[in-house]
Amino acid sequence: MKRTVAILALLAALLGVGGAGAWYLAARSRTLPPGFASGNGRIEATQVDVATKAAGRVLDVRAEEGDFVQAGQIVAQMDVEETAAALRTADAQAAQARQSRDTATHVVEQRKGELDLAAKELERQETLVAKGFATEQKVDQYRTTKLTAAAALAAAQSSLAASESAIRAAEAEVDRLKRLVADGTLVAPKSGRVIYRLAEPGEVLAAGGKVLTLIDLSDVYMTIFLPASQAGTLALGAEARLLLEPLPDRAVPANVSFVSARGQFTPKQVETQSERDRMMFRVKLRIARTLVEKYLEHVKTGVTGVGYVRLDPKAEWPSWLTSDLVDEARR
The missing domain is CATH 1.10.287 (Helix Hairpins)
Known part of the structure; x- marks a missing residue:
């Protein structure tokens, strides 16, 4: 019986990995015309800590992990009596x-x-x-x-x-x-989602003690890695598209906001040894703030996908990377 359960668990795990791998291979197997480059990555966002300015005892924490908070919203109260x-x-x-x-x-x-x-x-x-x-x-x-x-x-x-x-x-x-x-009342400096609740009522914190950590969902991007031959020709502000695993058929528009000035080895997510041996450059593809704010409640970090960048501004996006969200991102 135990052996049967173990085999079933192994099969389930293999099916899960196989499903994610199949999606990734399907995304990469589509023909990418000349003038474009791609790399796999995940959705990330800037982290913001809500911390105390002076030492004191935590009186109340008004947010839980996973809660969405607005900029200026009171999230914690220190004892300032x-x-x-x-x-x-x-x-x-x-x-x-x-x-x-x-x-x-x-x-x-x-x-x-x-x-x-x-x-x-x-x-x-x-x-x-x-x-x-x-x-x-x-x-x-x-x-x-x-x-x-x-x-x-x-x-x-x-x-x-x-x-x-x-x-x-x-x-x-x-x-x-x-x-x-006034500083005893801690407010969210940015609109975002709480990912860590680091203190509880009654705890005594030193100056600078962290109470919550938020992710700033107005600053959402994907990091990919490109070889020098492609990163060297990539212009800041160049158009990009993101295909995310939960939405494999809907391209999300983005723009190149950063290209590393120094080469580095690619992360472990890159599958082949030959790719890991090459010197790669980190590239950030930022999603337009207006687009993120419109779909703020649906944005989640950690979602994997593939990022595509246009190296040649005259190249036409293939049909499977055209996006109905481009106009919304420009508003």
Whole structure:
């Protein structure tokens, strides 16, 4: 019985591999006219991490693996109660600094009045001395009074400047703490699908601790590898077509967005030893953002397929690579 089950399992596995291999061979066996090149690959997308800015405890995670989230959507919440308490203290200190500034302003006005009065009294005494109705001693007293009033004004003005500096420092601290409180609410920087949930409520994370990893479905591409003879003639922006395993009869339009400047060996997916021994160049075929956004809910990474690129811009696409999605991609 066990031997029978083992044989059946082996047959099922062989049938699965054979089915995928048959699809790949069928796609590659179609006649590709001159001016084109092809390579096998898989659909990929840019990964984006949602991470904490400051150390703290995770309060809530509002997304599961596989969920689709929109840019700006709240996906997690950190515990910021301690920071919020510090923010309230900083707000109170800023208010106190503003009150001190108002008091210092009144003192400056008072000292200006005292200095003005002392200056006028000194001027009157100097006039009386010139006419012989006052003594030099009296003039010296008022001169001293004026100097004292001037010093008091300078001290009051320094106190006012210090109050202004204290206000700026307090307001800067308030702004910093507000940002920390706001940063405790983690939002999705891009629209995409959650592929990893890396933290759970109650966990304490260091600064930069990852909570979720998304794939940015607005940046979807296939990577293929081409030999130098083909990669060297390939222009950035050249037209491409993708035939995916789930949709073998519907070509998806794309464009060449990157050609590696350095050669590298092809990955293990390339079947033959002779192909692996040749130096190959990595090429990215990016699907138009407008097309991806229209079919965003259906886009999945990891799907295998074959990418075709047009080396000669004058070459005509074969009928089996014409696509009804080209116009949608250009809109």
